[in-house]
Amino acid sequence: MRFWADPINSSAQWMAGLLTSWGTPPWLSALLIQFVGVLVLVSAMMVIDILLVWVERKVVARFQDRLGPNRLGPFGLIQPFADIIKLLIKEDITPHGADRVVYNLAPILSLMSVLLLWAIVPLAPVIFGVDLNVGALYIIAAGAIGTLAIIMAGWGSNNKYALIGAFRQVAVLVSFEVPMIATMLIPTILAGSMGMNAIVQAQDIWYVVLAPMAAIIFLIAAIAELGRSPFDLNEAESEIVAGFHIEYTGMKFGLFYAGELLHAFTFGGFWAILFFGGYRFFGLEQLGPLVAAVVLLGKALFGYWVIMWVRYTVMRVRIDHMLAFNWKFLTPLAFGLLLATALVNTLLRHSSALIQAGGMLVTNLAAAAIVMEVLRRYGNRERARLEPSVRRVPTSQ
Amino acid sequence: MNGTQLVFLGVGAVILVSAVLVVTTRNLIHAALWLIVTLFGVAILYALLNAGFLAVAQVVIYIGAIAILFIFAVMLTSKESRDRGPQHNQAWWLGAIVAALTFGGLLWMLHGWSGFTKSAAGIPAGFDAVDALGNALVAPDAYVLPFEVASVLLLAALIGAVYVAFTRKQESR
Numbered sequence: 001m002r003f004w005a006d007p008i009n010s011s012a013q014w015m016a017g018l019l020t021s022w023g024t025p026p027w028l029s030a031l032l033i034q035f036v037g038v039l040v041l042v043s044a045m046m047v048i049d050i051l052l053v054w055v056e057r058k059v060v061a062r063f064q065d066r067l068g069p070n071r072l073g074p075f076g077l078i079q080p081f082a083d084i085i086k087l088l089i090k091e092d093i094t095p096h097g098a099d100r101v102v103y104n105l106a107p108i109l110s111l112m113s114v115l116l117l118w119a120i121v122p123l124a125p126v127i128f129g130v131d132l133n134v135g136a137l138y139i140i141a142a143g144a145i146g147t148l149a150i151i152m153a154g155w156g157s158n159n160k161y162a163l164i165g166a167f168r169q170v171a172v173l174v175s176f177e178v179p180m181i182a183t184m185l186i187p188t189i190l191a192g193s194m195g196m197n198a199i200v201q202a203q204d205i206w207y208v209v210l211a212p213m214a215a216i217i218f219l220i221a222a223i224a225e226l227g228r229s230p231f232d233l234n235e236a237e238s239e240i241v242a243g244f245h246i247e248y249t250g251m252k253f254g255l256f257y258a259g260e261l262l263h264a265f266t267f268g269g270f271w272a273i274l275f276f277g278g279y280r281f282f283g284l285e286q287l288g289p290l291v292a293a294v295v296l297l298g299k300a301l302f303g304y305w306v307i308m309w310v311r312y313t314v315m316r317v318r319i320d321h322m323l324a325f326n327w328k329f330l331t332p333l334a335f336g337l338l339l340a341t342a343l344v345n346t347l348l349r350h351s352s353a354l355i356q357a358g359g360m361l362v363t364n365l366a367a368a369a370i371v372m373e374v375l376r377r378y379g380n381r382e383r384a385r386l387e388p389s390v391r392r393v394p395t396s397q
Numbered sequence: 398m399n400g401t402q403l404v405f406l407g408v409g410a411v412i413l414v415s416a417v418l419v420v421t422t423r424n425l426i427h428a429a430l431w432l433i434v435t436l437f438g439v440a441i442l443y444a445l446l447n448a449g450f451l452a453v454a455q456v457v458i459y460i461g462a463i464a465i466l467f468i469f470a471v472m473l474t475s476k477e478s479r480d481r482g483p484q485h486n487q488a489w490w491l492g493a494i495v496a497a498l499t500f501g502g503l504l505w506m507l508h509g510w511s512g513f514t515k516s517a518a519g520i521p522a523g524f525d526a527v528d529a530l531g532n533a534l535v536a537p538d539a540y541v542l543p544f545e546v547a548s549v550l551l552l553a554a555l556i557g558a559v560y561v562a563f564t565r566k567q568e569s570r
Contacts, residue, residue, distance in 0.1 A: 027400055102430065133527045137453040144461025148433065151468055155426060163472070170465060177461070194527065 006126045007289060012037070041129060045118055045262060048297075052261040053080040055301075056308065063312040090250035095158055098247065103156035106149050107248065107255035113146035114263045121269055122197040123296055124279050124289035135196040136184040139270060140177060143225060146263075147173045150234070150244050153256075157247035165243025168319060169234035172224050175326045176231075180221035182334035186214040186341050187274045190360075200278030204353065208275040210360040211341065213367055215275040217334050222267040223307055224326070226260065230314040231322060268303025272296060276303075337367055405445055412438035424479055425471045433464045447520060450527050 003010045012033050019029035054069065054077060061068025069076030094100060119129035120138055132138050147170055154166020188194050190210060191202035208215045224231040235243035245256045272278060276299055279285045279292035317325070344363045348356045415434040422428050436459040443452035507513075520526075533539040 031400065099426075102426075132449060132453075133525060134450050134453045137450070137457060141453045141456035141461065144457055144465075147461060147465060151465065152430070155468075155472065167469075167472075170469070174462070174465065 005288065008037070008127050037129070041118055042115055045115060046258075048265070049258050049262045050080050050084070052265055052304075053083060053258075055304075056261055059305065059308050060312050063309070084254070087251050087254040092250045092252065093247075095247045097158040099156040099158070102152045103247075104252070106153035106156055107245075107252045107259075109145060109149035109152065111255045111259040111262075113142050113149060114259045114266055116142040116145065117266050117270075120196050121266075121273070121296075122200055122278060124285065124292035125197070125201075126289050127293055128197060131195055131197045133193065133195045133198075135199075136181075136188055136194045139184070140181060143173065143177065146259075153248070154244040157244070159247050161240040161242075162244050162246050164240050165234045165236075165246070168240075169227055169244060171319070172227065172231060172233065172322065175323055176221045176224035176330075179217055179326065179330040179334035180225065182331070182338050183214040183218040183221065184274065185338055186211050189338075189342055189345055196273055196278070200273055200280060203277045203280060205357050206275065206277045210357055211275070211337070211364060212361075213333070213337055213364045213371075214341075215271070217330055217337070218274065219271060219303075219306065220330065222271065223310060224322075226264050226267060226307070228260075228264065228307060229311045230317045232311075232316060233319050233322070236316060264307050265300055265304045268305075268307060269296065269300035271303040271306075272299035333367075333371060337364075340367060401445060405442070408438050408441045408445070412442075421484065423481075426468065429464060429467045429471060432467065433460055436460055436464065447526065450530055 015033050015036065016029055019032065020026070024032070057079070058068040058076070069079035072078040072082055094103060117139060120132050120135045122128040122131070150166050150169050150173075154162045154164075154169075157163075187199050187207050190207060191199040193199060193202070227234045235245070240246075245253055248256060273296070278299070279296040281295045281299075284295055285292035340363050341360065344359050345356075348359045351359075412435050415431045415438065418431040419428050419435060422431060436455065440452045440455040440459075443449075443455060534544045535541055
């Protein structure tokens, strides 16, 4: 019974008892248990990653009115394993003039930056790698390592398309980081902590109700950070072939691909943790930690599905439009929301939870109305500026 | 010797070796990458000191922003990212003397310090370092003035950068 209430800690205690009975010194057994914990978490994520290949291919097929993989096994479930075997037996090519160490290090760092994120994900109240009190910043820090991996891949490949792709991706990552940090501070303000577990615990009302605008901006910034359509200029196949991973073959490409899929799933998870109550689902999490973990993974899968839905529906945006959208629209909006949230939160600090929630919701709706009005005026002005010139063309001839 | 000390010695060795490689390697991109290794090592040292916020901020700012900017600057300015010039000038012995004197001075100063044999006081339970840092930054009797001055300075730099970029754009038209 105790095992089901706290599976990770009781397993760790069982292992510690076993190692002590074998005569292992305490510091070594503590180290070994930590190591086993990391190994279990990473392996679980990699197994989920294999299934994500199938999920992605099946969902994109549905969005594009196709069937998707359906030959190998029931519903094509064995397809990802066939893909992996194919990737493993492909020829491993290092291009001429490539910087060998940097070139080979880049895919490893790329996948590592995603796996690092899972260290702070609270799968259940008692199942987490580490409950960092700077969790929100840690997400950005792991993203910085991902940026580095992309630059290393682009430069190490000795290919101009790879380099252009890396430049574009870094420009996007560095600029969309700003609204992302600002929107991650909104749950931080509401919960009073940057730790992921504390943010989940504080969500008696999901933050998507309290801060719907922040949830949407976070999703947009996350899609840009992932380099997925409509922000996939880093691998715009009609312009620069495949971007930063153009020269990678076999399993090295596989690492980038696996990293990308797991990254999208992970950000679906963070979207759920920050705005959709993480592992909490109408008291279902009290049944046991494993149920809570399943709830979180289900919510992460929902976030992943939304990201895929956007990816396969919206067209690619031009890079100047994308950067203007970020700097002139998302960033001021995110900072305005942050200021408004902080102000309203302080003003309503002593009132009841319902009034607090209502105040936050009204603030967000007012912000949304202002944004819509500004956009409408801007659109009207642009139309007035452009339409006379459009009309003049037939009359001048 | 316990685990923390082992990690400290290992990280210290990595920082020193990579710092030397930053200035000795010929390839400018490699120099920037070794600099990232050094900065990451410093972040690990912060983490060992229980300064989680500083460690993460070190990675976000130094690796995520400054080092990436370095790499961009190298890639966009020099056609050949390989340094062919001599690696030291005629005054190298002067630099060596200054470095040796500084190191000797530090060694002499720390020679009689009693802190080496003491172990650090434990952190009390329930102590939140981020909470304490946040309160200290806005408390009037702590660091609110330096914090505000730094904010104003950064804001001025931001406006200055926008102004410089904006005027250039107008001239080119």
